[in-house]
Amino acid sequence: MPKVTAARIALTALIALTLTGCSGAAEEPASEPRSFAQSTPTDTEDAAVAETPTPAASTGASSADDAGYLAEVDRRTRPGTILDQFSDTELIAMGHEGCEQIGAGVPLEDLRLVEGEQATEYGTWQDTSAVFNSALLNYCTELIEEVP
Known part of the structure; x- marks a missing residue:
C-alpha cells in the first residue's frame, strides 16, 4: 500500500508541475463552450464510442473509460486550446498512444501526443x-508507478 501511495503522490506532483500556469477553471464562460464528455458525436465512429456501453473494438476500452477520460481531458484544459480541433475519437486515440509510448519506454519528457501543439514559454506541453x-488515470493505471 505505501508503494501505491508514493506513486500517487509522485503523480500528483507531476500533474501539478506540468500544469503550472494553468488555472484549470473550466467553469468560466467561453465564447464557445465545450465539453468532450457531453459533445454530440459528429460521425458514426464517434456515435459508436458515445452510445455503445460495450467495449469499443478500436481502443479496447469501455465507453465508461472513454467518458471518464474525456471528462478528465476537459477538466484539465482551458477553452480555446488546440484540443478543441480534435474529435472525441481522435482524443481517445491520443490517450491510448500515450499509454503505449510510455509502456514502451519513451521518456515522459519526449512524449508528444498532440499534433500541432507548441510548447509554452516555460517549455511545457500543456495539451x-x-x-x-487523463489517459494514465483512465486507461493505463498500471503505469502510474512507472511514471517518474
Whole structure:
C-alpha cells in the first residue's frame, strides 16, 4: 500500500508541475463552450464510442473509460486550446498512444501526443500533459508507478 501511495503522490506532483500556469477553471464562460464528455458525436465512429456501453473494438476500452477520460481531458484544459480541433475519437486515440509510448519506454519528457501543439514559454506541453495524465488515470493505471 505505501508503494501505491508514493506513486500517487509522485503523480500528483507531476500533474501539478506540468500544469503550472494553468488555472484549470473550466467553469468560466467561453465564447464557445465545450465539453468532450457531453459533445454530440459528429460521425458514426464517434456515435459508436458515445452510445455503445460495450467495449469499443478500436481502443479496447469501455465507453465508461472513454467518458471518464474525456471528462478528465476537459477538466484539465482551458477553452480555446488546440484540443478543441480534435474529435472525441481522435482524443481517445491520443490517450491510448500515450499509454503505449510510455509502456514502451519513451521518456515522459519526449512524449508528444498532440499534433500541432507548441510548447509554452516555460517549455511545457500543456495539451500533451492533459491528454497523457487523463489517459494514465483512465486507461493505463498500471503505469502510474512507472511514471517518474
